[in-house]
Amino acid sequence: MVNDYLASTVQAPTATELHVPHTCDSADSFKIDLVSNHRVQQMLRNLKTDTATGPNELPAFLLKELAKEIAPNITLIINSSINHSIFPAMWKKANVTAIWKNKGSKTDPTNYRPISILPVLARMSEKEIARQLTKYCNLKEIIPPQQFSFRAKSNCEIALLHSLDGWMKAIDKGEMVGALLVDLSKAFDTVSHQKLLIELASIGCSISSLTWFASYLTDRFQRVVQPPVMTEWKPVTRGAPQGGGLSPHFFNIYVKDLPKEIQ
Numbered sequence: 722m723v724n725d726y727l728a729s730t731v732q733a734p735t736a737t738e739l740h741v742p743h744t745c746d747s748a749d750s751f752k753i754d755l756v757s758n759h760r761v762q763q764m765l766r767n768l769k770t771d772t773a774t775g776p777n778e779l780p781a782f783l784l785k786e787l788a789k790e791i792a793p794n795i796t797l798i799i800n801s802s803i804n805h806s807i808f809p810a811m812w813k814k815a816n817v818t819a820i821w822k823n824k825g826s827k828t829d830p831t832n833y834r835p836i837s838i839l840p841v842l843a844r845m846s847e848k849e850i851a852r853q854l855t856k857y858c859n860l861k862e863i864i865p866p867q868q869f870s871f872r873a874k875s876n877c878e879i880a881l882l883h884s885l886d887g888w889m890k891a892i893d894k895g896e897m898v899g900a901l902l903v904d905l906s907k908a909f910d911t912v913s914h915q916k917l918l919i920e921l922a923s924i925g926c927s928i929s930s931l932t933w934f935a936s937y938l939t940d941r942f943q944r945v946v947q948p949p950v951m952t953e954w955k956p957v958t959r960g961a962p963q964g965g966g967l968s969p970h971f972f973n974i975y976v977k978d979l980p981k982e983i984q
Contacts, residue, residue, distance in 0.1 A: 723819045724945040726830035728955030730910045731943070736958050739914055739935045742922035750927040751857045755800045756849055762792035764845050775840035776814045776944075784841060799846050806932035812843035813937075814954070815964060816946040837943060837964035847966030854970050863924050864973050867980035871969030909968060910960040912975050914938045917961075920974050937967070 746752075765788035768781040784791065802808055815837040825832035839847075855873075858864050864872065869880035888898045905911075921934055941957040961968035961975075 723830045723833055724817075724952035724955060727817060727819065727833070727835045727945060728943065728957075730907060731957045731960045732955075733913070733959040736956075737915070739918060739939055741928065741931045741935050742919055744922045744926075744928060744931070746927045747925070750925050751854065751930055752927045753803050753850060753930050753933060754853060755803055756796060758792050758796045760849070761796040761799065762788050764849065765792060765795065768841065768845065772841060772844075773838045775838050775843065776816050777811060777840045779841055781841045795842065798842075799849075802846070803933065806929050806936060808933065808937040809843075810940065812840050812846070813941045815839045815941075815943045815957075815962065817943050819945050819947070835943075835945075835963060837962065839962070839964050844964070844966055851966045851970050854967070858924070858970070858974070861925065864977055865980040868973055868977065871973050909963060909972060912959060912961045912972065914959055917971055917975055920977070924974060924977075 765784050768785045770782040770785055772781045774780050798809065818836045818838065819830075819833040820836055821827055822832050822834055869875045869877070869883070884900075891898050917938070918931060918935060922931055926934070941962060942954040943957055944954050945952045961971040
């Protein structure tokens with residue numbers, strides 16, 4: 722029952738095939754760069770040994786221990802994925818742990834929040850792509866300064882200080898101060914994959930990177946796991962994958978025009 726409910730929150734009303742937006746590459750388009758063996762080895766050695774494993778049950782401590790030996794093969798897999806704009810199918814599957822919210826009946830599936838656990842190598846490779854995408858967005862100043870979430874050296878406290886400063890300046894001028902608070906319920910889960918691709922195209926992503934992102938978003942699956950019980954796989958047809966390294970950046974790009982309108 723929990724598996725069915727959590728799956729329903731990440732399924733679009735009508736499943737449609739994703740289409741890569743028509744665009745033209747330019748000299749400064751965002752292109753996913755290949756990774757070096759040294760970089761992959763470094764990422765493997767930086768893995769947290771106690772991090773949870775995904776559906777493939779490949780533990781981080783083993784990957785970290787064998788970093789030097791397996792780095793060339795992992796580099797080959799990641800670079801092949803980038804060259805062919807195809808995200809590995811095994812890396813698209815997530816085990817979901819349903820956490821009770823400490824309120825309401827435990828028999829009501831709406832009282833549980835999902836924690837998605839993707840394969841360790843999937844999270845590691847996503848983190849590298851996210852680093853490249855963030856660097857591009859910062860260089861092009863794509864994410865407006867009014868967006869405080871999911872950014873380096875930024876948090877809720879800074880957002881509150883920024884707001885408070887504006888309110889105090891207004892009060893000093895004898896102006897009225899108003900605040901509009903909007904709670905985006907299940908914000909990540911409601912992201913349209915097709916609209917996200919359009920937004921990625923609008924910021925200057927190359928055709929090859931858009932094709933890679935489309936592959937990343939397509940044919941994803943999740944299942945609720947409560948050992949020893951494993952439920953059936955359910956398709957994910959909308960939303961930025963919870964637990965994925967790219968999800969926060971996807972969301973910031975998806976809502977980038979909202980702060981501009983408020984300003």
